[in-house]
Amino acid sequence: MRKLFIFATLLFWLAVAGFWMLSVLAPDALDTPLPEAATTERQWSTADVARHHTADDCWMIIDGQVYDFSAYVPEHPSNPALFIPWCGKEATEAYLTKTRGRAHSPYADSLLLQYRIGVLR
């Protein structure tokens, strides 16, 4: 088991180092505005958003932006029962505090971009 531990630990840190190196070498794609977001800035009303209130069709308003989280719902780490009630609603406070004064991570902030579909009218 000693050999298994040494082998697994070395492999793990090599993989972590590999991910870091490849991220350094990769083009800085995340800083570039998403073409779709830049060119098709659609506007939505709260009534529009309210129609998408289920786990399969889940939109939210966060800080004046409208997001379609339908594809992300299964990936959210918490219990869906905590996430889905915010579908179709203004969820800025819930996002900023997780309803208990805890902010989402910078990683979560960066993930938001890819689900943005427009702004609130």
Add this chain to the structure above:
Amino acid sequence: MSVSSVSAKSALVAPAVLLVLALGGVVWALPQGLPPWRSLAIVSAWAGTGLLVGSLVLMIRAPRLAGLFGGLDEQYRWHHRGGALAYVLLLVHPLALAVNAWSESPIRAWQVLAPWAQGWPVWLGWVGLVLLMAGLVTTFSVKLPYRRWRAFHYSLGAGVILGLVHVWALLGELGPLWVFLLLALAALGWRLGGVDLGIAAHPYRVRSVTPRAQRMIEAVLEPCGARMVVAPGQFVFAAFGNGPHFHGCGEFHPFTVSAIGADGSLGVGIKALGPCSQHIQALEPGVLVRLEGPFGRFLADRHSAPQLWIAGGIGITPFIASLRRERLVHPLTLIYLYRSTQDAAYLDELHALAAAEPLLELITQAAAGPPADLEAVLGAVSQVKERIAQLCGPVPLIDAARAALERLGLPAASIHFERFDFR
């Protein structure tokens, strides 16, 4: 100490506990409709968490539990296996999440791993994983002094708790995680308070101390309260306290019982093998001792068939306990190997016992390591194939004797052994 024979049913209990906890977590969190790498990350995390909690449960040192798991040695073996497998699965977890994000971009994959891009729930996971790593580094450092080794080993427990809080924070609710958290806290609490601090130990007092060989004493301990029921071949964990001129190291160490008195007293043979047992050589009567146990199944089938016992050095201890306590019902050949007569504990007593017991044949031999003619000595034992062999001593002697006995035609199931390798 490790004992070779475990019943088939008992041998399955410890792996079953690990399997149920690992599968329980996976079934509850079974991913549906998620990308394959994210699914793998979730499954590996829950299986690893279940195994870690199971590994903590298998760390509890209690006679009844050890009996359920097929002996303390078997229990600890699965504690190690469960912990190592859990560690590997938990390493897979962040890497699989990163691979999942790779489909979007290499930068996103790195952000999954970089703690500064994440919130405190993920930091907890990282700290837990690093503590597991640090704890395992020291676990595998056999040269580390026991006290330091044990202190570092506690970082593994802290790693498990942080890992569970990491899951709790990410889930946003406790859910069925409370089962894992409760089990982990109970196991750690029991191990720390009940075992390492000795809250559940039996109080005894040193009645007498007798030098038995070079760097070896025998202490007779009398109960201060309820007495333990001990069988020959078993061992106890003892922590020696303070006396007028003696200050114990306070740690629990395993010692094989060398005598079982009708009045509840117990003899333990203590060889100076490390700093603490070296210190105990200066033990004096009146010192309070805390005992945990008894443990072990060695010599459990000593009455079922003709016996062949092989002892190396301090390995004579379980055999002298049996010979002192009971009359023989089957022929017994005892082969006692030692480095020199100065190292041979109980030699005169064994000769006296052999002279008084017609069923006992005693063969003694001074040898540094396994003797070259061991197979010839064993081959000269009458009806050797029909005997049950019980071996106790250093690993090289055990290995040599097992190989020789198997070559002589003794079935492996008839060879039981105990060696000293507890950590």
